[in-house]
Amino acid sequence: MTTMTDHVAEAPSGSFKLSMLLNDTRYRSLTFQFIALVAIIAFMAFVGGNLVRNLAEAGLNISYAFLGEPAGYDINQRPIEYDSQSSHGRAALVGLINTLIVAFLACITATIFGVIAGVLRLSNNWIVSKLMSFYVEIFRNVPVLIWILIIFSVMINAMPAPRDFRGDDATSSMLFDLFAFTNRGVFAPAPQFTNSFAATAESGPTSTGLDWLLVVGALVLSFFVARAIGSWATAKQEATGDRPTTWYLTLAAWLLPVVLVCMFLGLTWNVPALKGFNFQGGMQVRGSLIALWFALAIYTGAFIAENVRAGILAISKGQTEAAAALGIRPGRIMSLVILPQALRVIIPPLISQYLNITKNSSLAIAVGYMDVTGTLGGITLLQTGRAIETILLLMLFYLTISLLISFFMNIFNNRMKLKER
Amino acid sequence: MADQNISFVRHDQIPPSPPPTSAAGPVKWARENLFSGPVNTIMTLLAIFIIYRLVAGAFPWFWNGVWDADSIRECRDILTAAGKSTGACFAVLVDRWDHLLFGFKYPATEYWRPTLAFVLLLFAAAPALFYKYVPRKFLLFTALYPFIAFWLVWGGSLWVPVVILVSIIATMFAFRAVEGLDVNMRRILAGIVGLASGLGLAYLLYQGATELWFISNSVGTGGAFAAISSYLFKAASIFMFVFFIPMGIFVGYAIYDDAEGGGLVTIVTSLFVLYALLAYVLGPLSSGLNSVIPLELQAVPSRDMGGYMLCMILGVVCVSLSIPLGILLALGRQSSMPLIKGVCVVFIEFIRGVPLITLLFVANVMLAYFMPPESNFDLILRVIIMITMFSSAYIAEVIRGGLAALPKGQYEAADSLGLNYTQATRLIILPQALKISIPGIVNVAVGLFKDTTLVSVISMFDIVGMIRGPIQQSTDWISIYWEVYLFAALVFFVVCYSISQYSQWLERELRTDHR
């Protein structure tokens, strides 16, 4: 609240009339802001006074001490270590990471759906373009909550339960004996390492963050090597006019380090198997995650398709014709000429779609996915009864995520912008 | 003349023979559009396969649908008895039709009221939506509609909305009357009004100052954060203490001083009149009139609203409230005054940065703490407040886009005509900016209407809440999902699709650039 407080003193002493504060453009904006400031403070006084009085009447206080107390409840999807004795703060962190996981997956998938549908909707193929219009209109015009609930209900009821895999007269079976599609989610083989950093003599193959760090490190190395190869090829092309064939070098750069690291760590696959009540081992992508992910992706994909279509239509037809005149094939015209230009139109609305996905992921509570609304804004709120504190914190989380996403996407957008000279 | 035997010469052209079947009609069309190349052929076949799967899956299910049964078990029995492996139980829609549309608490004898309100809504919306084709005078009905709809949906005495309407009209007359006064009369009036508002404002600010002092004392000093905020409150309080008398004098005198120009006096007087009418005349007059001529509908409390009707109420009310608010926010964000601009930016970005669901949580569990202890806002009102704030932030951004798209010359032209800010905004800037923003506003409205389903998360019984609660939970229709969710999807689709088609039509209609 940086504003003037002494505007009266600034007034010229001579022919000053009070009404000049309102009618004279020199002072008017100061006057209005002063009034606004007073109004804001009065509003704060009203709201804050009520809050204090209501809390005092209910005998409550505002304190964030509960974040350090044991949460007492379990969370099924735990990207970081967590058990029921961990603190509420850690539960919120687990939820936050789960939010980011589903938002990230949904953003990528929605982009893929959207680009495909947007491009195909402009296709000359009548039936395909009509099918895509159908998809876009159906999904855009029905609330995402209904889609989430429909997809979740269908998953729960239409997919086989693990008990259907059991016994000799099993009605379902695993795909290639590796994947199991159940109404509790998809079970898939998980990579594990015999020489893991966390492995001890009796623990058998396992995996820990450090192992994955090594794998990621190898990938980062590959990335730089592949880039070096690319720029070497470009330099060569510029010097000689011929681009050397490098695809096998690039492939090797991508594969070799990872393979070496995996061999060093002793990669094995932990295949899920039906044991006891459920599939054990492997990794489980839970039904709630799949339903939320898929629903958000397909719903937002319909919006992105519209953005993509608008972006492509914004590129003048001359570009297509010029590309065709150069002899570029239709498929490559799209990917080499039209899309790169359309991207500049598409990216700004795409950013807001990504923000929408992140915000809509809070609907996770409808399917019991433990995102930050489910942990902090759900169970923690209910168990501690600290409504004001948890909701404020929850809003702060989302605000931070939103601002970060728009910040990074804006940087990206600025780099992609056409540089006019 | 020798009879010349010339060979046959055609006098006219041969009619063109029809093209070969492979190059004409549907076949040609199919070849060009569906099978022009290998990729295209594969895509066509794939699309046909997908359509076939969809139809083959859905059609028998739909066709075998049972429309008459009392419970899901009876429905399944009917299907098995008929020897059908698949079939829908649409009977749930018949059985729970009223619940899906009106919720389970709205009195059954009064269903005609919301239905009528909905039909009237179409009539009220028409003059605004198709203003080129519907005579202007019908806009009067649009202006009356909120009062009619309020009375129809909530019931109670007709005289309440009538008196409110009359108060508003009276205020408008007061506005005109003050505008028409001669300078001397106006000076006297300005003196009275200035004195009253100066005193009132000073009193209000004094209360605010003591309130702030009270807060600063309640804030703990256990920690730097609490101490700092306590001092901030103290500072704000002292600030108010210092300024409550000068502000009162200033505002009072400014109003008095403005008597010749007149704008301020007129507005403040009208506000006074409106406040006095609503606060002191509304209650006694409407109950008095009602005791003389009782025109009453059964009153229905807000929390009895439910089903699709609740979505409609929230959608219509919040959109119509958030447009003026959004305009103000957008203008504020464009303002050259840093404080006002800052407040608008923070508000807009805050609202846009958090999911609607957290705002609904605020409405549900937090807002009550921020209200005076004795006030009694019911949940639907709190939800309306929050959703309106939510959508106004988005609408503000759309309108800001419209304002930014206006060429600078428009602003400068308005200035050079000597129009002041209000006149320029009202006559030059807003009409053009709003025209550009209409498609965006409609998009926000559609999105908002869809988002009204989120209220089911805070245990309100809108259509989704009815499905997830009383219907799926009931013994009769336990765990039914396809039929009810598809129905919900359908009713939303019908409304949203029509609105978006309207928006596209309007976009073409508004195109004035003669392409």
Add this chain to the structure above:
Amino acid sequence: MTRIWPIMAIQNRPTHMGGHQEEVNMKKSLFLGALTAAGLAATGVAAQTLDEVKARGKLNCGVTTGVPGFAEPDANGVWQGFDVAVCRAVAAAVLSDPTAVEFVPTTGKTRFTALASGEIDMLARNTTWTFSRDVDLKFEFTGVNYYDGQGFMVPKELGVSSATELDGATVCIQTGTTTELNLADFFRSNNMSYEPVPIETGAEAVQQYNAGACDVYTTDRSALAAQRANFETPGDHVILPEVVSKEPLGPLVRHGDNEWADIVRWTLNALITAEELGVTSVNLAEMAGGSNNPEINRLLGTEGDLGGMLGLDADWAERAIGVSGNYGEVFEKNIGESTPIGLARGLNAQYYDGGLIYSPPFR
């Protein structure tokens, strides 16, 4: 919303508000309130709950969004059930009209705020009496109308006979309840692992359980029985013998309004005492005419002035019992063995039958 952060630091410090100060503050809020919310609903001054209810002519009673037998709207939208009966009894005692109740459906999330913010006058919703709810959340539990415990339900085909065999199971739970914490404690103390599937509403839990998306459904045993009654083949499911927690369920009100708490407490006690003394809906009118048993006379107001002490009239208890009979009758009608829910009295029998239901004397 820019200025939210200073509020976070507010701590509970006793503010010395004398009577005068309070009045001033109230006036001030009223004034500010009237300005901001001119014309909107602002009801009078902060009265005691009893006066508020009387002035309103309706009791706002918080219930669940639907648990068969305990609180559920029927096809006509009329609320029925065991918890609902408590609300109706209180309404009959206070307002002489058992239908003068506004039932406010609350979820696990909204129930406490609804009560704390005054949106509802009492909460009669399967709410467990715990230390922290009583002391930390500042609520007053006015008694126990159902002694419950958390149990597990599994399909018979799994062949599980004890909850200790549930290692590795997938468990459906309703979030925001004490069951969630008990479940974590139970599996932790038995060194077993499990996969929790958190679910918002009972209906969705049942849907998932029936579809086999979870092996076990856990909640209060009464609710398990109630929901099993809705299944297509209730016989295919067993409720395991283990009771992993104590769940005394009862109505609750806000801290601080003792008169109102007394009314709710003694209305419940009146129902219990009526069963003990043999006052039923059948012989109520006869008993109210006077009897040989002085306690019955005190209860029904023909002797002494117990009603007056509560701020009600003499035959408040008669009206409360008249709604649907005494505690035992309410139990039998809504959740007893003759209903689809089929719960035995068990712990909820009168103390002389070996149960825990026991009312202090009306004296």
